[in-house]
Amino acid sequence: MTMLKIENLHATVGGREVLKGINLTVKAGEVHAVMGPNGSGKSTLSYVLAGRPGYEVTKGKVTFMGEDLQALAPEDRAAAGMFLAFQYPVEIPGVSTTAFLKTALNAVRKKRGEKELSPVDFLKLQKEKIAQLDMDTEMLKRGVNVGFSGGEKKRNEALQMAMLQPKLAILDETDSGLDIDALKVVAEGVNALRSKDRAFLVITHYQRLLNHIKPDVVHVLADGKIQKTGGPELALELEEKGYAEFSGDAALRAGAKSK
Amino acid sequence: MFQNMVYSNAFLQTEAVDETTLPWLEDAQKLGEQPAADWVKALRHTGAEAFAHTGFPTPAWEGWQYTHLRPLTGTGFHYAVEAPAFDVNVLPPPLLKDSARVVLINGKYRPELSDAPAGVTVMSLMDASVQIAGIEEHLVTVGDLGKTPFKALNAAYTHDGVVVTVKDGTDVTQLLEVLFYNIGSADHPPALHPRCLYWLGKNSGLTVMERHAGSGVYFSNIYAGIALEPASRLKFYKFEEESAQACHFSYTALQQQKCSSFEGFSYAVGGKLSRQEYQNLLIDSGISSMLAGAYLLKDQQCHDFTVLTDHFEPDGKSVQHFKGVVDDQARSVFQGKIHVRRAAQKTDGNQLNHALLLSEKAEASFKPELEIYADDVKCSHGAASGQLDDEALFYLQSRGIPQQQAKSLLIESFLNTALAEVSFPPVRAVYEERIRAWLRH
Numbered sequence: 256m257t258m259l260k261i262e263n264l265h266a267t268v269g270g271r272e273v274l275k276g277i278n279l280t281v282k283a284g285e286v287h288a289v290m291g292p293n294g295s296g297k298s299t300l301s302y303v304l305a306g307r308p309g310y311e312v313t314k315g316k317v318t319f320m321g322e323d324l325q326a327l328a329p330e331d332r333a334a335a336g337m338f339l340a341f342q343y344p345v346e347i348p349g350v351s352t353t354a355f356l357k358t359a360l361n362a363v364r365k366k367r368g369e370k371e372l373s374p375v376d377f378l379k380l381q382k383e384k385i386a387q388l389d390m391d392t393e394m395l396k397r398g399v400n401v402g403f404s405g406g407e408k409k410r411n412e413a414l415q416m417a418m419l420q421p422k423l424a425i426l427d428e429t430d431s432g433l434d435i436d437a438l439k440v441v442a443e444g445v446n447a448l449r450s451k452d453r454a455f456l457v458i459t460h461y462q463r464l465l466n467h468i469k470p471d472v473v474h475v476l477a478d479g480k481i482q483k484t485g486g487p488e489l490a491l492e493l494e495e496k497g498y499a500e501f502s503g504d505a506a507l508r509a510g511a512k513s514k
Numbered sequence: 515m516f517q518n519m520v521y522s523n524a525f526l527q528t529e530a531v532d533e534t535t536l537p538w539l540e541d542a543q544k545l546g547e548q549p550a551a552d553w554v555k556a557l558r559h560t561g562a563e564a565f566a567h568t569g570f571p572t573p574a575w576e577g578w579q580y581t582h583l584r585p586l587t588g589t590g591f592h593y594a595v596e597a598p599a600f601d602v603n604v605l606p607p608p609l610l611k612d613s614a615r616v617v618l619i620n621g622k623y624r625p626e627l628s629d630a631p632a633g634v635t636v637m638s639l640m641d642a643s644v645q646i647a648g649i650e651e652h653l654v655t656v657g658d659l660g661k662t663p664f665k666a667l668n669a670a671y672t673h674d675g676v677v678v679t680v681k682d683g684t685d686v687t688q689l690l691e692v693l694f695y696n697i698g699s700a701d702h703p704p705a706l707h708p709r710c711l712y713w714l715g716k717n718s719g720l721t722v723m724e725r726h727a728g729s730g731v732y733f734s735n736i737y738a739g740i741a742l743e744p745a746s747r748l749k750f751y752k753f754e755e756e757s758a759q760a761c762h763f764s765y766t767a768l769q770q771q772k773c774s775s776f777e778g779f780s781y782a783v784g785g786k787l788s789r790q791e792y793q794n795l796l797i798d799s800g801i802s803s804m805l806a807g808a809y810l811l812k813d814q815q816c817h818d819f820t821v822l823t824d825h826f827e828p829d830g831k832s833v834q835h836f837k838g839v840v841d842d843q844a845r846s847v848f849q850g851k852i853h854v855r856r857a858a859q860k861t862d863g864n865q866l867n868h869a870l871l872l873s874e875k876a877e878a879s880f881k882p883e884l885e886i887y888a889d890d891v892k893c894s895h896g897a898a899s900g901q902l903d904d905e906a907l908f909y910l911q912s913r914g915i916p917q918q919q920a921k922s923l924l925i926e927s928f929l930n931t932a933l934a935e936v937s938f939p940p941v942r943a944v945y946e947e948r949i950r951a952w953l954r955h
């Protein structure tokens with residue numbers, strides 16, 4: 256079953272066209288990796304999918320679970336099963352992590368037509384997930400991401416994902432900032448969620464993560480477009496050769512040489 | 515000893531009377547016919563004279579730059595000697611059960627609707643003025659009436675109000691709610707000028723919730739003295755929830771003696787035009803004086819907090835901590851000053867004011883001031899306004915939290931730091947509930 260279908264997607268941010276015609280189809284059960292140079296539009300793609308204001312779709316279409324995404328507010332996308340683990344998680348002083356998780360989970364459950372969790376059931380669930388991710392419960396009392404280290408923030412994203420049980424999880428560089436052990440723990444968390452009904456879009460710069468989370472498909476995003484799509488071996492190839500082949504500079508240089 | 519200030523102003527005899535002030539004073543004469551203690555008569559006279567000369571302040575006055583009085587001065591308010599007939603069922607239920615409650619209707623103390631906690635004496639201002647020795651000292655510490663027209667106007671009408679006293683050494687355990695319920699009218703909008711006193715004897719303790727609520731058009735102009743004798747402790751939680759058409763002006767004169775402590779919180783959401791002014795005098799050493807507050811404004815409301823904290827002697831600790839949310843075309847004003855006199859070494863004074871603007875037309879004005887004459891002190895101040903954090907809002911929404919709920923969550927968390935100054939959990943819970951209700955507007 257097709258879960259996400261992106262057709263000729265163009266998007267601007269801050270008046271600049273960043274996505275210049277993306278085509279991508281993700282089926283349920285699949286893991287897609289997206290790699291690409293800095294500034295190529297990976298985070299932009301993830302924000303467009305999550306519905307961040309200011310990221311304007313100028314052309315093309317995105318369908319998620321058969322629904323036109325553009326018509327949905329960010330919270331409705333979340334309820335429909337979309338989840339974005341942020342590259343830079345946001346700090347929210349004054350809102351405790353537990354209160355945040357509970358509000359989010361119950362809001363999503365309500366929208367999905369499920370009953371809100373009782374406080375006891377919520378705490379049980381939270382405790383279970385915390386243990387899986389090897390997190391410190393003390394962090395739950397603090398403001399969301401406030402005073403968290405880079406790695407702790409990423410773990411917190413993984414925790415939210417585990418609690419919300421999305422259908423499509425977009426992980427935007429969730430591996431960066433994690434130490435080797437944490438990377439394993441978080442990857443295990445992701446693998447635990449893998450199922451035939453779920454899909455993942457994993458944005459990363461490093462092959463290392465893909466050793467733990469085996470992708471079915473690897474895409475290269477450069478200059479706002481998918482430049483190449485292949486199997487897991489493509490990631491290894493990139494690790495070796497870098498992105499020179501896809502960057503605008505290289506293309507220019509190649510063009511100059513041929514003259 | 516308390517500061518005893520002279521209440522006559524030499525210039526009053528020389529300056530001309532401002533004709534426009536006279537309608538505001540004409541009802542004061544009705545009071546003159548009633549018997550009263552000499553000091554009450556003198557106070558009325560001095561107040562009337564001061565107001566007759568100055569009238570209401572204009573934006574040219576120091577401290578009145580931002581708060582414009584048209585909604586008040588454009589309406590004809592009149593004082594009534596008699597309280598209006600009313601139905602007791604309109605009174606809101608007490609905020610917390612197990613509290614005792616004192617009720618004032620249009621500024622007039624209503625003993626038949628009131629009860630006092632054990633250890634607390636409550637009586638009308640007029641009764642107290644003749645029955646309580648030394649009370650005058652706390653009710654006439656008026657400073658320069660020529661600079662405080664609302665206080666002067668209130669003085670001219672000295673008659674209504676209530677006096678709450680706690681004897682030396684009494685720690686009152688029961689909570690006291692003081693409800694000012696005001697019944698307005700569009701045809702004959704009343705002016706209310708209650709004068710009140712909370713007087714805590716040495717080493718006594720009391721917790722008060724002072725509520726201001728009502729219906730229709732009225733002008734509530736309150737003067738409240740708070741006298742804290744050595745080592746006494748007052749928790750003073752105010753709820754300014756006046757009717758949407760009302761004007762609320764209150765002047766709180768707090769005088770703290772040695773090692774006394776004051777913890778105040780003011781929640782301001784009511785009235786179309788309101789100003790709460792505090793003059794907190796820490797006249798001895800070792801005093802703690804914390805005043806925090808939250809204002810939540812919408813439509814075309816204008817609210818002003820003007821706070822002076824004045825440290826006279828060493829080892830004082832003071833806080834002014836206000837947070838506000840301003841929506842629609844509403845305007846907020848915060849003017850805070852910490853004054854540290856030469857003798858007040860080791861003063862620790864902090865002032866913080868933050869306003870969150872929820873609409874493009876909302877406005878927040880600040881005037882934060884520190885005036886320090888002692889050299890060994892720790893003082894800070896900060897004031898800023900900002901908007902809701904878009905990034906945080908999107909983050910919450912991306913987790914499935916609906917936009918409106920996400921906004922409320924961010925606003926609550928913004929207000930929480932000020933609310934954290936309230937050390938009494940049941941009252942903090944009431945405030946939280948009020949804020950949540952406001953956010954659903």
Ligand SMILES: Nc1ncnc2c1ncn2[C@@H]1O[C@H](COP(=O)(O)OP(=O)(O)OP(=O)(O)O)[C@@H](O)[C@H]1O
Nearest residue numbers: 268269271273292293294295296297298299300342
């Ligand atoms: N608000 C904005 N205004 C203008 N340009 C923006 C804005 N946000 C992003 N951009 C630009 O869009 C381009 C793509 O940014 P994006 O964050 O999507 O890159 P990325 O592929 O995620 O890079 P990285 O690997 O460094 O995370 C960059 O050139 C960036 O400067």
Ligand SMILES: [Mg+2]
Nearest residue numbers: 297298299342
């Ligand atoms: Mg990025």
